[in-house]
Amino acid sequence: MRFPFLRTSLAVSLSLTSSTLLANGLALNEQSASGAGTAYAGRASSALDASTIYGNPAGLSKIEGKQVSGGFAVVKANVDISRVRTEAPGSSKGDMVPLANVPFAFFAMPIDEKWNFGLGMYVPFGVISDYEKSFQGSSHGLYSKVAVLSVQPTLSYKVTDRVAIGFGPTINKIDGKLTNSLLTRSLNPTGQDTRINIKGDDTGFGYNFGLMVDLSEQTTWGITYHSKVDYTLKGHTKVHNAPLPINGKYKAKLDFTTPESIDTSITHTLNNQWTLHGGLTWTRWSRLESIDAKNKGVAENLQDRFGVLHEDLKWHNTWSYSIGASYQINPQWVLRSGFALDQSPTTNEHRTVRIPVGHRKILTFGAGWKASDNLTVDLAYAYIRENSTGVNQQDSALVPAYSAKYRNSAHGFTSQATWNF
Template identity: 25%
Template structure:
C-alpha cells in the first residue's frame, strides 16, 4: 500500500477554501457593493458623500444628515456573470482528468437592499436615525457535476444579510459624525466530487483506478455575527464634500453538517480498511491512516471560522456647477485577514482540513459624475478599477477572480416631489484569471477563465 498522502485524502475532499470563495461577485473577492442603484450608476464613486441616497445608512452613517426628510428606499440589482473555462488536468496518478468545461457557472442573481432615514425634530434636531437591510458579501456559482474541475468545486453558495442600525449627529453645519451597529447572518452551501477511485488505487484495492469511483460531498452551515461602522463627513465649502467611513470585520463561527455520498465499491473497501486498522502487526501510523479511511467520509457535523473583511472608504465630491457634480472614491478592503481556512469535523476520524488562502489587501479606485438635466431627470456615469485579492498560487475555481474594470451609466427620474425611480447598468470586464491548483485528492487543475458580468439595477425612493 501507498500511505504517503492518506492523511490528506482522509480529510474532507471538499476544496474547503471555498468556505471563503462563494462565487464571483460584483466586486473582487466575494464583496457585493450593490447597496444602491445610484452608486451603481456612478461606478461606486461618492458612496460616503451621497446627497440624496438612503444607502448611506450602511456606507457612511454621517452622510445621513444630507437627507432633509424621512426617506424610504428599495434597490434591486441583478448580477449576470459569465465565465467560460478552458483547460484540463491530471489525477494524482498522472492520468488525464475527464469531464467538460463546467458550463456557465453564473445565473442571473438578484441582490435586494432596503434603507430608510429619519431626521429627528424638536429637541432631537440634529440627530438622524437610519436602518438598512442588505447583502454585503456573497453570490453563487454552480458547475456541471461531471466537469473537469469537479474535485475542486461544483456548487458554491453564500448568502449574507446585514441589519444595520445607524445614527448621525450634525456637530456643525459643515461637519457630522455617525455610527452604525451591524447584525450579520451568513448561510453557506458548498459541494464537490470526491475521487475515491484514487484512494482505493493508492491503497492497492484490485481493479481500482483514478476517477473510477466518484463520490460527492456537500457542506451546509450558518452563523450570526456582529460588527460596526464609523463615519464622518466634512464640507469645507458649499461645493466640496469629503466623507470617510470604516466598516469593521465581522467574525463568524459557521456550524453545520458535511454530507457524503459514496459508491458501493468504496463502502466495501472501507470494511477492509477497518479490518486492517485492527491488525496489531501493522505500524501504529499505518493503522491510524487505515482507521481514518475506514471510518471517514460519513455524514458528520462541521465547524469553521469565517471573517468578512473590514472596509475603509474615502469619498470626495465637488459641485462644478449647481447641476453638475463629480466624485472620486478610494476604498481599501482588508482581505489579508483571510490567511487560511480550518474546517473542524465532529467525526474524530476526519482530521481537520486546512487550506491556504493568503489573500492580499486590495484597493478600488472610482471616478463618477452626475448631471441634473432638469428638475425631473438626472444622468450619471462612472469608471472603476478594482483589484483582486487572489493570486495564482491559491486561486480556486470557486472564485476565478482577477483585477477588473467597471463601466457604469444610470439615471434618476423624479415622478413627483415625493417619489423617484432609479435605473443603472454596469459592465464588468475581468482580466483573465488563471488556475493552477490541486484538489484534496491531489489532482491538478490547470487552465483559465474568460469572464465578464452585466449588472442591471432598479430602485424606488419615497420621501415624506
C-alpha cells in the first residue's frame, strides 16, 4: 500500500503559492507602499524612496542623502469553494488564508558623487493557508506555511548624469511547515486518520542587477534582473497514526530553485502634476518542472517507494502587465492609481488545493503625504480578483479524489514611512 503524501509533500513544500498577494505563483510584490499605489507599474524606472533597492538597485543613485524607509502590507483574502465532487467526508468552507502581514525595510546613503550604498530586508516569496480540520481535500493539503526572508546589501554607480547601474547580492532564508492527512480511520483501531507533518529550512544566495536610463528630462527607462536562488531544504517528515509500520521521523532533503525574473518599466512626466508609468515582468516559472526529494531512514523494504521521490509540477513562464499614474496635488500630497494583469503559472491539469490560483486583475489606489522636510508617509490599497479556477486532484490509495471550483479575491493595505536625514 502506498502513501502518496510522502511522495508529494516535500516536493510541494517550497512550491506553494499565495492566492492573496499582488504577484502570482510564489512571488510577492509587497516591498513598497509608494510602488503599490501604481500597481508597481514604474518599479524599475522610478526611485521614489529607498525601496528602489528591490525595484531597481540602480535607482539608489537618485536618492539624496541618508534615508530609512520601512513598512508592511496586510492582506485579507476571500476564497469561495463550490461544485465540490469527492467521496471524502467533511466540509469545504473556503477562506483558508489567514490575515497575512508582509514587512519590509530599507536604508540608503551616498558614498560620494558616483557611488551609493543601500541595505534592504524584504519577503520575496511566501504562502500561508490553513484549511479547517474537516476539509474534504485534506489528503491533498491541510496546512501550509512557507516564507523567504531576504537581506540585500547594494551598491549603485552613476555612469553618467543620465545612466546608472546597481548590483546587490541577496542572502535568502527559507522556512516551511506543512500538514496533510490520509483517510485511514477505517484501518486504524483508534479511528483516526494518518497525519503527516513536514518542517524544513535552508539559506540560499542570489543577486539583483539593475540599469536606469534618463532618456530625456521627462522620461526614464529601467530594467531589473532578479536571479534564481538555489536551495537545499533540510528537515524532517513526521508520520502519525499510520496503519503500516512507517510511523516516526525521517530526515529529508529537497533541492529547489526559485526562478529568475526580468522587470522593465518606463516613467514619463507629463507636467508638474501628472506622471505616467508602464511596466512588464517576465518570470521563469518553468524551472518548476519537477522536484526530487530524498528521504533518509526509510525501511529497506520501502526504499523503492520512498527513498527518492519524484513529483511533477509543470509550471510555465508568465507575464504580468501594469499601468499607473500619479497626480501631484501640491508639494505635500500626491495621489496614485494603477491596474495590473497577472498570469498564473499553474494549469488546469496540475492545479492543486495548495495552489488554486488563476489569472488575476489588480486595481490599486495610493497616496503620499510629505509630513515634513524629513518624513514622508505612503499608503496604498489593492483589490485583487482572480478568474475562477478548477482543481482536479486524482485519487490513489487512501487519498480520495477531490475536485472543486475556486474563486479568489483579496483586499491589500500597505503602509510605509520614509525618513530623510
